Amino acid sequence: MSKLRVAILGSGNIGTDLLIKIQRSSYLECVLFIGRNLSSPGMAKAISLGVKVSDQSINAIVKDPDCCDLVFDATSAKDAFHHWAILKELGKIVVDMTPAKLGGLSIPAVNLEDSITNQNVNMVTCGGQASIPIAYLIGQTHTDVEYIEVVSSISSRSAGPATRLNLDEYIDTTEEGVRQFSGAKRTKAILNLNPADPCIDMQTTIFAKVKNPDIEGLTKAVKAMVKKINTYVPGYQLLVGPIYENNRIVVMVKAQGLGDYLPKYAGNLDIINCAAIAVAEEYAKKKDTISDQTLNK
């Protein structure tokens, strides 16, 4: 079976780590790695791997529209908006790594099948990938979920300039994702950066206010979910709970990265990249049944 041809738009930390993960994939082949500057560290990595590179940004695809079938957009929310206008017309599937929310939100452990019915699929946020599977289960095991709050702490060194400038978009998109997947009436997302050295692993706490807490049912579901997530994010683990403390459900999870392009503590970047690869591979597996006409735009 031939591999699905993908391009990576954005040569920063996310894009470069995706590139390395794709090298291991049986379903994906990176045919073009695109940035704006040939001397960036990400470009150097791509060249050393023998991958074709371009510094022409989105124009690289405009000039050679047949080069790829799927594009990972690892730029910024603002740029993703502009890129999608072009890529949509070209009939490309877009896996959006930014919090632009242009397509359906994807959490592979929850809605992988649905995700690939969209031409543009959004990977929510790193905190969303860690917390939403648990928030979803809280919604599944409880009838009246009043409120869910998700708090992520990440190592300062894993938060690049785009993450720091996009904190508000991170919060908006994470809150929207938690709401969509859990059905909670109200949601809130909080992000902390911790500069401790050695760097802390990404950690996320999910709090919920419900009418009748079913800790036993939730615990069973969470344990099964962790196993399911481990099929695409091996470093995802349950740290605390579920417990019921001070009138709230508390679940704490941790994500350790694979240490591909980024260090292991950057589990926040790893979890969103692993999720994106899982989605792209699903497109690849179903590519014979997917055509431009069948996808939701």
Place this chain on the structure above:
Amino acid sequence: MKHILISDPTLRDGNHAVAHQLSASQVAIYCQAADRAAIPIVEVGHGNGLGASSLQVGESLETDVVLLETARKHLTKSKLGIHVIPGFATIQRDLKRAIEIGVDVIRVASHCTEADITQRHLGFAREKGKEAYGVLMMSHMASPELLVEEAQKMELYGAEGIIIMDSAGAYLPSDVIERIAALVDGLSVPVGFHGHNNLGMGIANSLAAVDAGATILDGTARGFGAGAGNAQLEVLVAVLSKLGYTTGIDLYKVLDAADIAEKEIMPLVPIIKSESIVSGLAGVFSGFSKHVTRISNEYNVDQRDVYFELGRRKVVAGQEDLIIEVVLDLVKLKKK
């Protein structure tokens, strides 16, 4: 005579001391008293500032809108200030609305090494024509050199002054002098200090800051604030006056305001409890104290051990969830 700008977060930092349960009527009463005393800036809100009401830190009795609208109504001479931490408060959801309500002073805060997350919020505040300051929290966790670098970023983003917070009450006067002197030297905007009293240094550290060149000080009525409380406002005003500094604050009326605050808004006047001393030594965010006490008691562990472990893990403000993890780890250790 040298002038010191006083900012009073009794109704913001004090909210930590009552698990964020300050009511609209309490805000009204203290705002009236503070306004009569001509306190230049009165800061109001949830303990962690705008948009911070949460299960993580504690839910507010009143919404941000109610707190700010009430304060706005009762402050005529004094300016209304807010504390804003990016990661909690967003521009669209929180800051825009606060500006519509009519806040005058916006203090955008980050952990002491993360100033670049304040860029957009500071920029927005300045764009809207508001008086904007940068605040470096938990400043004991960074070296003087690093603090200067971070403060310079905030200055570049438009901050009209930089305040460092001793959020853990961990400093001794010599620590304060070293940092404030470096900041005064490295910045062209005024420098301020926000002291906590865990080690009994609230006032001493504030005076040390002034000696080193700080011209902005935070103080709260009776020291009402997180943990062991803050530098005590009415003492600060009296002592600054004795040293020959002006604050523009009426002494009798600030003393009255403190009496009113004690009677109307404080279930307990802050004292330095034993665990607060440990918290200060361990360098843990003062806002953690109520959570640490509650969860330690719930699981029957020694809260002093919890503080030292949190300190060892270099936990920052906003990471209240880690208290549960640390307590449960200690429970596991005890079982072995």
